Amino acid sequence: MDSSRRSVLKFFGLTALGLAAKPVFNAFAGEHGKSAMHFEKGAEALKAKQWAMVIDTRKFESPDELEPIIEACNKAHNIPRFENKNHEIKWIWETEYHNAFPQMPNRFLSEEAEQRPYLVLCNHCENPPCCRACPTQATFKRESDGIVIMDFHRCIGCRFCMAACPFGSRSFNFRDPRPFIPELNHDYPTRMKGVVEKCNFCAERLAKGLEPACVEASGGAIVFGDLYDPESEVRKLLRENYTIRRKQSLGTEPCVYYIV
Amino acid sequence: MLELAVKGDKKYWAWIVALLAVIGGAFLLYLWQLKFGLGITGMSRDVSWGFYIANFTYLVGVAAGGVMVVLPYYLHDYKAYGRITVLGEFLAIGAIVMCLLFIIVDLGQPMRILNVWLYPTPHSVLFWDTIVLNGYLFLNLVVGWNVLEAERNNVHYQSWLKPFIYISIPWAVSIHTVTAYLYCGLPGRGFWLTAILAPRFLASAFAAGPALLILLCLFVRKISSFDPGREQIQALAKTVAYAICVNVFFFLCEVFVAFYSNIPEHMDHLKYLFAGLHGHGLLVPWMWASLLLMVVGIIMTVNPATRKNETTLAWACVVIIVGTWIDKGLGMISGGFVPNPLHEINEYAPTLPEIGITIGVYAAGALVLTILYKIAVGVKEEVRA
Numbered sequence: 046m047d048s049s050r051r052s053v054l055k056f057f058g059l060t061a062l063g064l065a066a067k068p069v070f071n072a073f074a075g076e077h078g079k080s081a082m083h084f085e086k087g088a089e090a091l092k093a094k095q096w097a098m099v100i101d102t103r104k105f106e107s108p109d110e111l112e113p114i115i116e117a118c119n120k121a122h123n124i125p126r127f128e129n130k131n132h133e134i135k136w137i138w139e140t141e142y143h144n145a146f147p148q149m150p151n152r153f154l155s156e157e158a159e160q161r162p163y164l165v166l167c168n169h170c171e172n173p174p175c176c177r178a179c180p181t182q183a184t185f186k187r188e189s190d191g192i193v194i195m196d197f198h199r200c201i202g203c204r205f206c207m208a209a210c211p212f213g214s215r216s217f218n219f220r221d222p223r224p225f226i227p228e229l230n231h232d233y234p235t236r237m238k239g240v241v242e243k244c245n246f247c248a249e250r251l252a253k254g255l256e257p258a259c260v261e262a263s264g265g266a267i268v269f270g271d272l273y274d275p276e277s278e279v280r281k282l283l284r285e286n287y288t289i290r291r292k293q294s295l296g297t298e299p300c301v302y303y304i305v
Numbered sequence: 306m307l308e309l310a311v312k313g314d315k316k317y318w319a320w321i322v323a324l325l326a327v328i329g330g331a332f333l334l335y336l337w338q339l340k341f342g343l344g345i346t347g348m349s350r351d352v353s354w355g356f357y358i359a360n361f362t363y364l365v366g367v368a369a370g371g372v373m374v375v376l377p378y379y380l381h382d383y384k385a386y387g388r389i390t391v392l393g394e395f396l397a398i399g400a401i402v403m404c405l406l407f408i409i410v411d412l413g414q415p416m417r418i419l420n421v422w423l424y425p426t427p428h429s430v431l432f433w434d435t436i437v438l439n440g441y442l443f444l445n446l447v448v449g450w451n452v453l454e455a456e457r458n459n460v461h462y463q464s465w466l467k468p469f470i471y472i473s474i475p476w477a478v479s480i481h482t483v484t485a486y487l488y489c490g491l492p493g494r495g496f497w498l499t500a501i502l503a504p505r506f507l508a509s510a511f512a513a514g515p516a517l518l519i520l521l522c523l524f525v526r527k528i529s530s531f532d533p534g535r536e537q538i539q540a541l542a543k544t545v546a547y548a549i550c551v552n553v554f555f556f557l558c559e560v561f562v563a564f565y566s567n568i569p570e571h572m573d574h575l576k577y578l579f580a581g582l583h584g585h586g587l588l589v590p591w592m593w594a595s596l597l598l599m600v601v602g603i604i605m606t607v608n609p610a611t612r613k614n615e616t617t618l619a620w621a622c623v624v625i626i627v628g629t630w631i632d633k634g635l636g637m638i639s640g641g642f643v644p645n646p647l648h649e650i651n652e653y654a655p656t657l658p659e660i661g662i663t664i665g666v667y668a669a670g671a672l673v674l675t676i677l678y679k680i681a682v683g684v685k686e687e688v689r690a
Contacts, residue, residue: 130651131349140647147648148570165647174492180431181420201420202343202413205431207353211493213646217353217413219344238342239413292646295492 089254093271095171095191096246097300098257099282100164104266108162111139115164117262121247123235125225134216136244137166137259145303148292158305164267166259167214167244168291168299169193178209184241191272191300192246202239211295215243272300306454309683310676317679324672331665334658335410343413345658351645352653354411356663359638361407363513363630364400364670365484366506368441370514371397372477373544379470385540389522389533391456391681394449396518397477399674401442406666408435430486437480444473449677457684481506488641496574496641499562505555506633511548512602513629515541516622523619525678531685535615542618546606549625553599556632577650578640585650588640591631598628 086092105111118124118137125134143150145163173193176186183199184206186192207215221238229235233249236242246269247257255261260269270279279302282288288302313321338345348355374393378386409415426432448469455462485503488494519541522533563571576582578592605611605621612618639653655663 129344131347132344133350135350144647144649147646177428178430178491180426180429180435181417181424182426183420199417199420199424200414201417202415203408203411203431204353204413205429205487207350208488208494208642209491211491211646213351216350218342219346219348220342237414238344241413292493297492 086252087254091251091254091256093190093277094273095271095300096169096251097270097272097279097302098246098260099268099279099286099288099302099304101266101268101282101286101304102158102161102163103304105162105164108139111162111164114259114262114267115139117258118244120228121230121250121258122233122245123222123226123230125222126227127225132219134218134222134242136216136242137164139163140165146289146291148294149289163303164259165212165214165291166301167193167246168212168297168301169244169246171298171300172296174209174211174297175206175215178205180205187248190251192248193243194245194248195240195242197234197236197240197242200240202241204241206241211292211297212299215241217241306450306457306680306684309680312683313679317675320675321672324668324675327668328665328672331662331668334661334665337658338410338662339415343411345656347654347656347659349651349653351649351651352639352642354638354642355653356634356655356659357407357411357666359634360663360666361404361411362484362506362637363633364403364407365438365481366510366629366633367514367517368397368400368404369477369481369507369510370512370518371400371445372474373511373515374518374541375470375477376474377540380474383540385534385536388685389518389537391449391453392521392525392533392678393518394445394452395677395681396514396521396674397445398442398449398677399670400514401438401445402673403666403670404438405442406669407663410662410666430483430490434480434483434487437476437483441473441476441480444469444476448473453681453684456688459688478507481510493646494641495568495570498571499559501555501558505552505559508548508552508555509629509633512545512552512625515544515548516625519545519622520619520626521678523615525682529682529686531682531689538615538618539613542606542612542621545622545625546603546612549599549602549606549629552629553596553603556596573644573648574640577643578636582644583650585643585652587652587654588636591635595628595631595636598624599632602628 115137119126122136124136127133139162142154142159142161142163145165169192171191173184173186176182176184176193179185180203181199181201183196183201185194185196187194202217204217207217218236218238218240223235226235247255247259250257256269260267268278268282270277272279274280282304283302286304288304290299290302293299346355346357371393374386374390377383378390409418412418421432421435448466451466452462482503485506488497489499489502491497519538522538522541526532560575563575573582577585578588580586581589602621602625605617605624610617611621643652644650
């Protein structure tokens, strides 16, 4: 009895020691040679301190003009199409002025501006409340270029980020989306049920030196660039036009600007 | 002491089997949810938390309510509560077990739950919530169990328990504060964005928790030879009376701020809940019922005649439990999501499988509570025999 207790204690003691020592071994292992896996951005990748977008809403008159832009995104990212509105997945979509800017419900607005269709998507905020809320860092602000991005494999599906987002930019996979993807794009992963997703500013395209799909499909109405490069196209537009952002008063510093 | 839980009469075993049957049925529904996804619930892109999280929030309150017997007994040496502190602590354990189950059934990828601790994230309130809830469960298990065992052995409880007992008091406050912080720190959710949310949660907790405890005490007296005591029940009733008054007062403070300031973002949610917004008003009758029940609860617990009569007191407790449950369980969560951030209205109602799973979680909590109370009452009867 006594010896068996001793052996059990020994076993647990050694296990604890092993667990405690592992990080130390890892640290030493890290010093010698690089790990076998090594990733870096390609030479052709587009880089920025903080990606930002300017949408010139004056260039859109009817929802039909937004259709190809939204479709380009849906296709690029394997967005499923559901009949049930509760299960809907949206990365970029069309809405009305008072929905996009509920805090700026100016009365007697110019009829033309009020009736224009507005594109909304994740704002890739500089102070993203969703990243603050996420308990696993499955959603985080990428330090290299300010994109608010998701790790679909780490997300536990608690949906705290959805409650935290003041723009309604996030969607949850209420069921397996795969059977509902109209046309599979093999260059981008599909998601599984039970995880959150949203616009990623086409991080996968930027890495290959391409502009985001919506920008490419917009025929110049959407411009993409580095917010902190004074010479960027985005900064040029911001200098020359009066722009607004969604819910600026909340202090999240959205990076999607609208010329109205 | 566990042996006390397996010595019961036919009725006791029938109740246990009934609970197990409900849990089993709900578990099948949960397997369906696991297979299909959370799409079997009524939740949506706009109302992304529903019945599970609402009931979780309510039960955190019930768990925190247990402190209303622990605090007077250990801090103020209010001896009468010595008889029932363990009932308060065991109620807290049952409630926390349900809270944890509600979190698990609400997750889209429950098998990844350990990611919360594998990637500890101090800036996430949810991370802290898992810490305070599990901590509170641990504290109540350690304290409740050891104090009861000491009572059984007719000795004073171990002195090393003291720090745990003292810590458990602010800890109880912390569980509901952190749970409120889940909601009230979110920009752009006008209904929750109020500094009074945590105090309001606590007020409703200190009404609902002790009210449930009174009903449990009355039930224990009825089915066993152990009497939790008239004085104890009356003292609890006064706590309930104060807390429900404060809860309604806090609610009226919210109404004043929203409507006198006239800020649409803050008014809209209350309008949706109590009057309906743009023709949508699923919760309107519920919310008025809740308010009415809480007011009736105030009248019945503040008025000495109805408070001192244990029959009317029991009814008052039922009224208060139902009223605060509607307030927190139905209105508080979906009310915050409607209208959505784009000011669109998509209403939420739980689906049948969702309600089934919820009932299953309550049955699991009832099972834990039954076993713990069976042990506690068994010890009390033994000691008094």
